[in-house]
Amino acid sequence: MNFLRSFSISIGFLLFLLLLIPNVGQAQEGRTYEVSSAVLNVRGEPSNNSEIIGLLSKGNNVMVFQEKYGWVQTYYGGQVGWIAKHHLIPLTNTHTADRNVSENQSSSNNVTVTATSVNIRSGPSTSYSIIGSTYSGDTYPLVATDGDWHQVSLANGSRGWIASWLTDKTTASEESNQISPADTVENGLTDNDNTAIDSSTGGSLAGYNIVIDPGHGGNDPGAIGLGGVYEKDLVSSTSDIVVKQLRAAGATVIVTRLGDHYISLNQRAHISNSYNTDAFISLHYNAFPIIGVHGVNTYYSSQSDYQLARNVHSSLVSNVNLNNRGIIQENYKVLRSTNAPSILMELGFITNPNDLSIIQTSDYQFKVAQSITNGLINYFN
Incomplete structure (x- = not known):
């Protein structure tokens, strides 16, 4: 009986100790993980409501030091950061060592993006399709250079092309006139515009820098409408048509979100403020619990925005x-x-059957693009 009593006391003491131990998971201290999501938020605390202090991209490696509540702690920019663990893939020590050797050997052949937001294209020219996007500070292995374009190796194993004048490895060809990365920000240049911006000409948008901001994206679907329609998807398809229409009218167009990625409100504003932007237009679709609410409206913040x-x-x-x-x-x-x-434009209610049946059509989205283009021409002239 004394043995059983002692055993019970020992078990009870161990259970008490377990209750005192914080909710720390099995992430091994100093273990390396790979990011599996296209864009991953780094937060100041282990919570979805915590401040975003940085972003990681698919294929990035992070060193993990502890785990709490499904979040892992790492360091970002010299400060403690937290990442949702389910977006990470653990790497074996061998894999990590091989990767580190490879990265050290090829570090001199890396290229780093210096512009705020850059298109990744399928070939070495703006005539090729956009296959992705990248942002200032992102680094890629350099595969080849063709004229003013660098071919880089992407995290998913594929390859893409980036304009060299938007990176830390500019080329000195006559075509680019040795345009520096600083010109990209100061003159409002993008990878589809490497010429000086002229003054406005009547009846077109030539000479104007327009920022189109497709709302939501990535893990932020926006409103969810009838039939499970995501606001972010409708916004993306509409924005694509708007961008094409504006460029056809001569405008230089900067897009805050290319593809289905989460971009914070601060980042969207920062992208616009990094250029000599003439107008910023954020595109959204609306929702409301009462099914009968319908229609379009436009929001502005200050009197300087009212005329636009x-x-x-x-x-x-x-x-x-x-x-x-x-x-x-x-x-x-x-x-x-x-x-x-x-x-900020709300282009219809995805919770209203009539609105939704209209706004899902390409005809409606084309009319939206025409309306924005004509409205901007009227505004500037």
């Missing part, structure tokens, strides 16, 4: 057959943080 909102919204409601909900002043963060005249 008035011109674009007037053009929209004269061109589409949806209820006009008017122009509304709101202190939205993405608008107040953007230096250029800026508006």
Whole structure:
């Protein structure tokens, strides 16, 4: 009996100790993991509500030091950061060692993006299709150089092309006139525009820098409408048509989100503020618990934005057959943080059957693109 009593006391003591141990998982201290998501937030605390302090991309390696509540602790930019563990793949020591040797051997052949937001294309020219996007500070193994373009190796094993003048390895060809990365920010250049920006000409958008901001993306689907329609998907398809229409009118267009990626509101504003932006337009679709609510409206933040909102919204409601909900002043963060005249457009309700049946059509999205283009032409002229 004494033995059983002693055994019970020992078990009870061990259980008590286990209760005192914090919820720390099995992540091995100093173990290396690989990011499996296209874009991964690094947060200041192990919580989805914590401040985002940085971003990681698919294929990036992180060193993990502890785990709490499904989050792993690492370091980002010299400070403690937390990452959701389910976005990570553990690497074996051999794999990590081989990768480190490979990276050390090829570090002199890496290329680093220096512009804020850059297209990755399928070939060495702006005539090739966009297959992805990358951002300032991202580094890739350099495979080859063709004129003013670098071919790089991407995290998923494929290859893509980046304009050399948007990286730390510029070329000295006559075609690029040795354009430096600084020119990209100061003159509002993108990889589809390596010439000096001219002054405006009447009847077109030549000479104007327009930022199109497709709302939401990645792990932020936005509103979810009837039939499980995601706002982010409708916004993406609409934005693609808007961008093409604006470029056809001569505008230089910068897009804050290429593909299905999460971009914070601060990053969206930062992208716009990094260029000599003439107008910032954030595109969204609306939702409401009452199914009968429908229509389009445009938001602005300050009086300096009002004229842009008035011109674009007037053009929209004269061109589409949806209820006009008017122009509304709101202190939205993405608008107040953007230096250029800026508006946010709600292009219909995905929770209203009639609106949804219309806004899902390519005809409607093309009319939206026409309306924005004509509204901007009216605004600037």
